[in-house]
Each structure stands twice: as structure tokens, then as C-alpha cells.
Amino acid sequence: MIRKAIFTFILVFVLAAFLFIGFDNDNEAEGNNVDLKEDEINSVEDQEKQEPKIVQESDPVKNEVKPKNVPLINQLDNPRLYNGCEITSLAMLLQYNGFDVTKNELADKVKKVPLNYENGLKGDPNEGFVGNMEDGPGLGVYHEPVYELARSYAGNRVTDLSGRDLNEMYKELSKGNPVWVITTADFTQVDDIEQWETPNGKVEITYSVHSVVVTGYNKKRVFVNDPYGYKNRKVDRAPFEKSLNQLGKQMMVIHQ
Numbered sequence: 733m734i735r736k737a738i739f740t741f742i743l744v745f746v747l748a749a750f751l752f753i754g755f756d757n758d759n760e761a762e763g764n765n766v767d768l769k770e771d772e773i774n775s776v777e778d779q780e781k782q783e784p785k786i787v788q789e790s791d792p793v794k795n796e797v798k799p800k801n802v803p804l805i806n807q808l809d810n811p812r813l814y815n816g817c818e819i820t821s822l823a824m825l826l827q828y829n830g831f832d833v834t835k836n837e838l839a840d841k842v843k844k845v846p847l848n849y850e851n852g853l854k855g856d857p858n859e860g861f862v863g864n865m866e867d868g869p870g871l872g873v874y875h876e877p878v879y880e881l882a883r884s885y886a887g888n889r890v891t892d893l894s895g896r897d898l899n900e901m902y903k904e905l906s907k908g909n910p911v912w913v914i915t916t917a918d919f920t921q922v923d924d925i926e927q928w929e930t931p932n933g934k935v936e937i938t939y940s941v942h943s944v945v946v947t948g949y950n951k952k953r954v955f956v957n958d959p960y961g962y963k964n965r966k967v968d969r970a971p972f973e974k975s976l977n978q979l980g981k982q983m984m985v986i987h988q
Contacts, residue, residue: 793899794906799948799955799964802828802910807959811836815863815870818878818914818943820959825912825945829986831885839865841884843877849931856930857937872941875914875982882912886986893983898973901946904985910947910957914982917942919956920971921978941979 805827807813807820816839823835843860847869855862860877863870875894882890893900893911901911916922922940944956947964954972955964976983 791903792906793902796950797902797905797948800828800908800910802945802947802957802963804957804961804963805835805959806961807835808961811866813839813865814868815861815872816865817959818873819861819865819881821912821943821945821957822878822882824957824959825910825984825986826882826885828910828945829886829889829988833885838881842873842881847871852929854928854930854935856928856932856935858935859930859932871937871939872943874980875984878912879984882984882986889987891985891987893981893985895981896983898976898981901976901983902949905946905949909985909987910945912943912945912984913976914941914943914979915972915975916940916979919967919975921974925978938979 802824805820805824807816813820813835816835819838819842820835823833823838826833826838844865845855845860845862847855847863849855855871857872857874858876861870861873875892879890879892879894893904901913904911916938917940919942922938924940925936925938928935928937944958944965946954946956948955949969952969953966954969956967957963958965
């Protein structure tokens, strides 16, 4: 009996010791896991502190851009385009970007619509050149047909900026890209805006409409290649911007 009691006591003691050691190991392992998680969190936080955050900045607009050497083409030089300022300005922009094209080649390709329809409606410059470009009478053409014509040469390099903030024009000039625009002959806001009834609805027009290539700018002036025969012509910036706004901010660029 004594031996049996001693054996039972030893067995209980061994089992208790085993359970105690196992419990302690579990606590240690759990503690190690907690420490590991804390180390992982600290490591991630340290990595985030070390890695620089990427900040997306808008394209900068310079205070001044010296005028680019855009080829000058005179719309009145033979064979003349009496009403072809938009097409002549496009020829200048294309030539600057390396395309061998003449103003008259472009004039042959741009879509055209009548000045007057038999039903009394007027031509829509959003659809094509209105009237006779070479000798008149005629009006002009807005950005959409000119954009399509430009894309037939330069493809996806052409971007229509029409309707965007004028700051987009200055961004492109800051990057070295001259910009085709529609303005007025006097480079200021006009008071002779008319509303035409066209096959596509009402359209605002002015017979003072003109087109140039903007080649540079400073705080007070912009510089334009005027297809009337003036290279890097100085134009007062504030009234020029008003003319662009009045005619719908029609602008286009060809990226190099």
C-alpha cells in the first residue's frame, strides 16, 4: 500500500509539472506573437516615414515665354486665301511641327458649306468653312473642322483645347508648344456678334473673326503669328483674352 501511494504521488507530481511547463511555454509563445505584431507595425510605420510621398503637381505656367520661331505664312500671298486665316494658321502650326504642307493644300481638303442655303438658312462654321475661302464672299470656319483636318496629318498629337480655361493655352506655351486660336481682327472683344439660323441650329458669328498662332507671351502681351503678314506680332494680353472668351475659347495644339 505504501508503495502504491508513493507511486501515485510521484505520478501526480510529474503530471502537474508537465502541465505547468506547457502553460508557461504557451504564454511565452503568445508574448512572442504580440511582440512580433508590434515589431511589424513599427516596421511599417518606419517604412512609411522613410518613403517619400508622391505629390501630383499641375503643369507649371511660366511668367514669360519668348516667342517661338513659327514659320510665317501670309494668307494673301498668291495663290491667296482671302478668307483663309484659320487654314493659313493651321499651315503655320503644321509646318512648325515638321509637316510639309501648304495653305492651299489644306484649303482644298477642309470641309466646306454654303454661305447661304436656298431655304434662307446660313452656313454653320462648326460644320465646315462657310462660303468662298479664296475670293469671297465667305465667313470662316470654327475649330471642329480644323481639328479634324489637323488630325489627318498629325493624328493623336493634336489636342483640341476648345472650351477649356485659357490657362491651358499658357501651359502649352510654357512647354514649348505654339497654339492655334480663333480671335478677332482687332484682337479684342467686338460688338457685332450675330446669331445665324443654320441647318444645325442657332450659331453666333462675327464678320470680325480671325485666327492666329500664339507663339509666346509675357505679363502684358502675347505674341502671335498673324496670317495677314506679321511674325510674332505684339498684342495686348487682356483684350486678347477677352476676344478668345467671346468666341468660345477655340484653341488647338500639336504636341511634339
